[in-house]
Amino acid sequence: MRRLARVALLLAVDGALNPSFAQAPAADIARPDRILVMPFENVKRDGSIFWLGEASSVLLADDLMASGLNAITRAERRQAFERLQVPSSAVLTDATVIRIGQVVGAAQVIVGSLQRDADELVVRARSLALDAGRVQADVTERGPIADLYAILDRTARRLEMSFPGSADAPGTLATSTARAAAAARGNRVADAERPPIAAFENYIKGLLAATPATAVNYLNAALTSFPRYDRARLALWDVYAERGDHQRALAAVQRVPATSPWARRARFLSGISQLNLKKLDDAFGTYKALADEEPTSTVLNNLGIVQLRRGGNPQSGVPTYYFDKAAQADPDDPDYFFNLGYAYWAARDYPAAMYWLRETVRRNPADGDAHFVLGAALAASGKAAESTREKELARRLSSTYEEWEKRPVAEQVPKGLERLKTNEVELPHARRIDTKIAETGQRDQQELAAFYLDRARRLFQQESDREAVAELDRALYLSPYLASAHLLLGRIHLRNRRVREAIDSLKISLWSAETAEAHTVLADAYIQSKDLVQARAEVDRALAIDPSSSEARRLLGVLKSP
Numbered sequence: 001m002r003r004l005a006r007v008a009l010l011l012a013v014d015g016a017l018n019p020s021f022a023q024a025p026a027a028d029i030a031r032p033d034r035i036l037v038m039p040f041e042n043v044k045r046d047g048s049i050f051w052l053g054e055a056s057s058v059l060l061a062d063d064l065m066a067s068g069l070n071a072i073t074r075a076e077r078r079q080a081f082e083r084l085q086v087p088s089s090a091v092l093t094d095a096t097v098i099r100i101g102q103v104v105g106a107a108q109v110i111v112g113s114l115q116r117d118a119d120e121l122v123v124r125a126r127s128l129a130l131d132a133g134r135v136q137a138d139v140t141e142r143g144p145i146a147d148l149y150a151i152l153d154r155t156a157r158r159l160e161m162s163f164p165g166s167a168d169a170p171g172t173l174a175t176s177t178a179r180a181a182a183a184a185r186g187n188r189v190a191d192a193e194r195p196p197i198a199a200f201e202n203y204i205k206g207l208l209a210a211t212p213a214t215a216v217n218y219l220n221a222a223l224t225s226f227p228r229y230d231r232a233r234l235a236l237w238d239v240y241a242e243r244g245d246h247q248r249a250l251a252a253v254q255r256v257p258a259t260s261p262w263a264r265r266a267r268f269l270s271g272i273s274q275l276n277l278k279k280l281d282d283a284f285g286t287y288k289a290l291a292d293e294e295p296t297s298t299v300l301n302n303l304g305i306v307q308l309r310r311g312g313n314p315q316s317g318v319p320t321y322y323f324d325k326a327a328q329a330d331p332d333d334p335d336y337f338f339n340l341g342y343a344y345w346a347a348r349d350y351p352a353a354m355y356w357l358r359e360t361v362r363r364n365p366a367d368g369d370a371h372f373v374l375g376a377a378l379a380a381s382g383k384a385a386e387s388t389r390e391k392e393l394a395r396r397l398s399s400t401y402e403e404w405e406k407r408p409v410a411e412q413v414p415k416g417l418e419r420l421k422t423n424e425v426e427l428p429h430a431r432r433i434d435t436k437i438a439e440t441g442q443r444d445q446q447e448l449a450a451f452y453l454d455r456a457r458r459l460f461q462q463e464s465d466r467e468a469v470a471e472l473d474r475a476l477y478l479s480p481y482l483a484s485a486h487l488l489l490g491r492i493h494l495r496n497r498r499v500r501e502a503i504d505s506l507k508i509s510l511w512s513a514e515t516a517e518a519h520t521v522l523a524d525a526y527i528q529s530k531d532l533v534q535a536r537a538e539v540d541r542a543l544a545i546d547p548s549s550s551e552a553r554r555l556l557g558v559l560k561s562p
Contacts, residue, residue: 033070033107034070034072034107035069035070035071035106036071036100036104036108037057037060037064037109038057038097038100038109038110038112039056040123040125043113044116049114049115051205052204054204054207055148056112060110060112060125060155060156063155063157069163075423076423077104080100084099084100097111098130107131108130108136110125110126110127111126111128117142120143121142121144121148123140125139125155127162137161139155139158141154145197146197148197195226195229199225202218203235205218206232206235215235216240230256230260233253236248237252237253237273246277247277249269253266253267253269268424272420281310284310287299287303297327297330298326300323300326301323301326301339301420302421303322304321304418305319307322320344320352326339327340332363334360334367335419337359338373338417338419340356341354341356341357341377345413350377351381357373357377358480362476363477365476365480368398368400368401369394371390372391372394375388375390376412396511397508448474449478452471453482453484453485455471456485456488468488472488481511481512487509487517489505490525497528499528502521506518506522510522516541516549516552517542517551522538523536539559
């Protein structure tokens with residue numbers, strides 16, 4: 001309870017000191033019906049029940065969905081962990097739990113703990129409203145482990161009573177139509193996916209297994225005892241695909257029947273396996289059928305990749321058609337814009353390639369591939385000076401591009417850079433830019449960028465980092481190479497211990513305009529990443545530019561100390 005109280009206090013203080021927390025930018029506004037269930041803490045580190053921490057999260061999310069609530073799936077939670085570079089087995093800090101909730105667009109976060117008490121399992125779950133920063137419910141249930149489903153069912157029912165929109169709470173969590181649809185979907189999943197406890201235990205242990213071989217053994221054991229366990233087949237696909245065994249991955253999901261609640265997910269994954277096996281006509285048929293049913297951005301994107309690899313035509317659709325549709329469906333994902341620009345590069349339409357690759361770096365200024373391909377398109381269009389600068393920035397971001405440049409000019413841009421989506425449901429993107437920005441004139445854009453940068457500086461001084469980043473996103477959309485904006489973004493990343501992201505931002509800042517201040521901040525980042533050689537080089541360069549820099553001299557002292 002003390003841990004969750006600290007989370008609530010942290011949120012409450014942030015809201016009190018920073019009124020904009022309650023009115024976050026559009027990029028970070030949580031959908032009011034999203035609920036994130038974190039893995040439960042094994043209080044006594046009891047090895048015999050280690051699997052129950054993840055199991056509790058999975059079951060509780062299933063129960064909430066069966067009631068028509070919009071619980072976030074395990075796949076989405078894993079995406080958030082990857083985006084934040086959080087190890088799945090890490091003990092999470094309060095701030096990290098909050099940030100994960102923000103990344104997945106949650107309004108509610110459920111955390112909990114479990115432990116054995118003689119022959120019984122004791123489960124404690126707490127619900128936290130992220131916007132209000134308060135604990136809404138704190139419930140405890142207990143019973144034999146054999147009654148695990150019933151224990152979590154009771155926990156879910158009691159938690160639901162605290163949510164807005166329940167019979168006992170004011171407000172609206174979801175419309176009646178949405179709740180009814182989600183309930184029908186959730187009940188189908190729950191009815192089909194309630195295996196014997198032993199099969200469920202093997203499934204969870206397969207998800208948590210440290211090696212692929214162990215995971216396969218557990219998942220096959222779950223299927224042996226419960227052959228209708230389609231969720232285990234999807235998990236098998238994950239294991240086989242990760243180790244590059246695409247034939248077995250395809251075989252696993254092809255056994256999921258069309259009547260299964262997991263059928264669409266299985267077909268989506270089948271398309272990925274078919275792509276990797278170069279069964280391009282099969283992949284086209286798979287994704288075209290999915291797009292005809294529901295043209296999601298991820299399906300359209302993967303359909304574009306199929307056409308890029310097999311050669312599209314006006315009858316079946318050229319790659320750029322599908323990538324353009326994907327970008328329209330989700331204008332905040334830079335991958336769709338990169339794929340669009342890359343497809344135009346492959347088609348030798350260099351003006352179009354330049355346009356869409358510039359749109360890519362607006363959304364992700366640290367995208368090295370986009371900068372390099374943009375540089376190649378500029379070179380092919382006779383714009384040598386601009387090309388040189390774009391490729392120089394790419395090289396600063398990664399040494400990979402130095403190797404690319406050693407190839408013959410016609411082969412410098414490799415094949416296979418297109419970006420495949422492996423999850424049909426994508427997380428919200430942090431970079432949601434107001435479309436009105438794109439309509440302003442060039443001079444107005446520069447003035448508006450300066451306005452957003454000034455607001456970001458004030459928010460940074462108030463330690464309102466999330467809001468400052470949102471303002472910087474707007475500034476960088478308008479002026480992607482604004483050195484001072486990248487410098488400030490680097491400082492924010494560094495303050496939040498996102499060192500790799502800080503280094504990338506600071507490199508872009510220095511490429512845009514070299515200053516002693518940026519060199520010293522980059523040196524600090526290298527110190528934090530334990531790269532002392534690079535740190536010393538940055539300090540030396542800072543002192544060469546400004547010998548009186550007190551911060552550079554302080555860092556020099558840090559580097560010289562034993």
